[in-house]
Structure formats: structure tokens, C-alpha cells
Amino acid sequence: MSRLTRDRLHKRLAKAFFRRSVHDVAPDLIGATLLFNGAGGRIVEVEAYHHTDPAAHSYRGATDRNAVMFGPPGYAYVYRSYGIHWCLNFVCEPKGSASAVLIRAIEPTAGLAAMRRRRGTSEERLLCSGPGRVCAALGITSVHNGLALDAPPFELLARTGSVEIVAGPRIGITKAVEKPWRYGLKGSRFLSKPFAAAV
DNA sequence: TGCCCGATTAACT
């Protein structure tokens, strides 16, 4: 598909998209397309982190690591997880709110060859199904911390049509585990973990 | 300063 055609079909997400409650932005990102240097795909799983949330990095105030979270919305917050992996977040809400959405899983649709090479696997379902895997596949590291999301190498496109969204408890945290702030695309096989069946 | 632990993953048994 040509760039021109794609631009007609998909609206780019501007900074205003992120200048809203993190709890509105997170579900709105499900089904959106995330590209980094042309590689990426459809976002199928995210988690919301609010500054009043004990599980958020920003909960205890600004540090060198989380400084980007305290800046304006529409920028990338990248941090090292467990000393090994990189995790990608989108800063939301008015500046100073220090809230962000963690990108947990993507359905690969573009740049498959580059992502397989960086991940060292050809298993498509495992390419981007986890926050560490997303960054590994897209080639995102700390040098990209603080980059704007509405300019290259980032490209974010709003979803087209409607999607079915499921919510549930977040993964890998020990504080505020009861908050159902994980959102996913219903039935996707690219989720990092399945959502519990609806009650 | 020293120690513990985490928004994880892959390779084990």
C-alpha cells in the first residue's frame, strides 16, 4: 500500500490524542497501529498507569529514570526492566500528571523480516507478545526515551472501524493488583497472556 | 554504602 493511500485510510494520532485521561487513552489505543522505522503492527494489549497508582513508576515522584513521565503528553517513556529488557510507554494527560500507557503486545503487520531478525525467532505469535518483546522486535532502547510519538521514527495511526475490548487485572505487579487497567483486543492470539473469561 | 526487589523473558527440570 502506498503512503498516500495509507494516509487517506488511517488518521495519524496527534499529541491531543494523548492529552486525556490515561483511562480513556489506553482502550482507545487497542486496534491502533504502531510503527517504528516502518516495523510494527496493530496494538492488541496495553496497561494504564496513573500517578496516583502505587504500581506506577511516577507514584513516588520524579527521578532521572521517569523524568519523561512528568513532561508533556505524546512522548515515549522507555525504561529498563529487570536490568535486561526495555519497555515502551506513551505519556498521557496534561503535563505533570505523570501518567502513561504501557504497550504490552502488538499483532505484527509490517517489517516482519526486520522484527524476526531482531527477535531471533520466526514464530510470528511470539514476535511482539510482551512488553520486552515489543521493544526488542521494533529495536527500541533507552536512546529513544523522550521521542515524540507524532514524528519519525514513530508513526501512530488511529484504528479504523470498531473493536471489541476486554479489560482485566494488570500483569507482573505486586501493588494495586486489583485495578482492572489492562486492556486487550478480544480474541487476539497475539496477547502476552489470555484474559480471564467474562463472569 | 549496602541490600532488596521489580510494569520480564527464556531456558531449564
Place this chain on the structure above:
DNA sequence: GTTAATCGGGCAA
């Protein structure tokens, strides 16, 4: 199911 890899933040001393 269990565990190693590996490093910055937070807190105690």
C-alpha cells in the same frame, strides 16, 4: 513449575 540474567530506584543504616 522453577530459575538465572542484570541494573537502577528506594530505603535502611
